[in-house]
Amino acid sequence: MTPDKQPRAEYRPAGTVDIATALAPYRGPWSAKLAAHLLRRAGFGGSGQEIQTAAAAGMTAAVDRLIHFGPDTLPQAPEVDLSYGKMVDKMQRRKALFGTELWYLNRLLMTPNPLQEKMAYFWSNHFTSAMGQKGITPAMTIGQLALFRRYALGNYAQLTHDVSRDAAMLHYLDGIQNRSQHPNENYARELMELFTMGVGNYSEDDVRESARAFTGFTVNRRTGEFRFVPQLHDDGSKTFLGHTGNFNGDQVVDIIMQQPATGRFMARKFLRAFVYDDPEPALVDAVAGALRSSGYDVGPLMNTLLRSNVFYSDRAYRAIVKSPLEITIGALKTLGATTVGIRTLAALNTMGQVPLRPPNVAGWPGGALWMNQGVFLARLNYLHQLVMFKSPGTGGDPAEMTAMDMPAMKGAGRAMKGMLGDPAGQLAEPSTWVAGASVNDPRSVAQHVLQTVVQGDATAEQQTNILDFLSTDGVGNHVTLSRENFEEKVRGAMSLAMALPSYQLA
Incomplete structure (x- = not known):
């Protein structure tokens, strides 16, 4: 496969979806393959044991375990110096940034609540800010991630209200500079364009009026907490999306949530992130209707999606390129x-x-x-x-x-x-990757490698390539698997399997 060739074109099964029953509960057979699919979409993948556990539990119980979060036993912040704003030394600042990134990656790997972290990841790429830019400290980013975890399956409308007060967001989109005498339109524009309604559903006048409504939203420099300063707020009459009044930022968000475009925009966002990236308009409308009728509660929507026919359809299976x-x-x-x-x-x-x-x-x-x-x-x-x-x-x-x-x-x-633990990372022994295989039988080892890595999703040619690797040396001579070469051969076969097109897809 050439690097610029989309892997799904080579592997992804063709499929169509009956929109009328797309969101109905899936009643088909359950397998390790579908359990792995669930864990890829509702988390960051699963270990062999996690996939086996989800497969044995059945779809209903597996989704229940993901939806109902348990205690978060992981550190809530990295053990590095986070007094970022007071640091003069560049090296100290970089340590704070890298330490926070490592802490975050380790949370993704070890979390007991994978769906919560996946949703926080989703929200962080929706309500976007960037640590280290425009005065955003690691502590601000950690606080924002905590907000996203808290609203992982919470209410999108209320989250939008809270994001408007978030320190990282107020810095990133210049909310701290938005004053009645000199309104800054950055947040007002992105709120509608990227966070709620999408392009084409508002006017430049709406951007200006929204910016006026958010004046006075700022951050206490000493504490880093949200602060509203009445003297900086424009309390005059504003006309926004056809409504007129002395609106503040919260009222602007409320008006946005009343717009049909908001439901469609977010429905498309959820479907592209968790189902497939080209959802049918009728499916978007169905999900938008469910979102709006629930008052934008995300939990019921995700509960429905993760149990739905469309989620387990051929059209959705390995249909998203992994980041x-x-x-x-x-x-x-x-x-x-x-x-x-x-x-x-x-x-x-x-x-x-x-x-x-x-x-x-x-x-x-x-x-x-x-x-x-x-x-x-x-x-x-x-x-x-x-x-x-x-x-x-x-x-x-x-x-x-x-x-x-x-x-x-x-x-x-x-x-x-x-x-x-050790920042170099620790992997399991290669023998555990193919546990249960007949160690002297390359065909058995090949099957276990492919099951471990891609749940068997490989073409006949790809299976043969891995079998040939296990059975021959570098110049094509036959070799026998033995204690001496077993680890090297398993590692090489795993590497080949991870290069398969199917492994690049979630």
């Missing part, structure tokens, strides 16, 4: 890792997805853009280095590694060590 973050955390889960190390963080930079630092307010665009030649080769290099137990992410352009500032990253890793 770099999804493929790295998923690979670590597949390989039984217990921590995320600094080399994974460096590799994510090479792949174009530095955690908590999206490129702009639109977030990471995702989709086929994750499969351009440079990104695709970087992810294959990472997966190969990871499974071969080299240091993932150390290859490639030295300038890229310099840009990531490896000394600072190592300092952050040492700071994390006491909290989450």
Whole structure:
């Protein structure tokens, strides 16, 4: 497969969906393959044990376990110095940034509540801000992530109200500069364009009037908490989306939530993130109706989607390209890792997805853009280095590694060590990746490798390639699996399986 060829075109099954029954509960057969599909979409993938547990539980119980969050036993903040704003030394600032990124990645890997973290990831790429930019400190980003976890399956309308008061957002979109004498329109514009309604559903006058309504929303510089300053607020009459009154920011959000366009915009967002990226208009309308009738409660919608016919349809199966973050955390889960190390963080930079630092307010665009030649080769290099137990992410352009500032990253890793173990990361023994295989039978080992990595989703030619690798040496001579070569052969076969088109898809 060439790097710029979309893998789903080669592997993804064709399928159509009956819109009339798309959101009805799925009643078909349940399997490890569908359990793995659920864990990829409602989390960041599953370990072999997690997939087996979900498969044995059945669809209803597996979804129940995801929807109902348990206690969060992980650290709520990294054990690094977060007094970012007071730091003069650049190295100290970088340690705070990298330490926060490592803390976040380790949460994604080890969370007892994968759907909660997946939803927080979704919200962070919807209500976008970027740590380290425009005065956004690690502490602000940590607070914003806590907000997104709290609203993981909560009310979207109320979350929008709270995001309007969030310190990271007020810095990122210049809300702290929005004053009655000099309104700043950045947040007002993105609120409608990217966060609620989408382009074409508002006018420039609406942007100006909305900006006036949000004047006075700012942040206490001493505490970092939201502060409303009446003297900075424009309390005059405003006309917004056909409504006239002395509106404030909260009333603007309320009016936005009354617009049919908001329901359709968010329905499309949820479907593209969790089902497939080209949802039918009728399906969008059905989900939009459900959202609006619930008052924008996200929990009931996700509960419906994760149990629905459309979610388990051929059309949805492996229909979304994994982001770099999804493929790295998923690979670590597949390989039984217990921590995320600094080399994974460096590799994510090479792949174009530095955690908590999206490129702009639109977030990471995702989709086929994750499969351009440079990104695709970087992810294959990472997966190969990871499974071969080299240091993932150390290859490639030295300038890229310099840009990531490896000394600072190592300092952050040492700071994390006491909290989450060795920053180099730990993988399970290769024998556990193919547990149950007949160790002297390459066909059995090949089947177990493919089951572990892609749940058997490989063409006959791809299966033969892995079998040939296990059965021959580098020049085509037949070899027998033995104690001496078993680990090397399993690692190589796992690397080949992780390079398959099906593994690039969630």
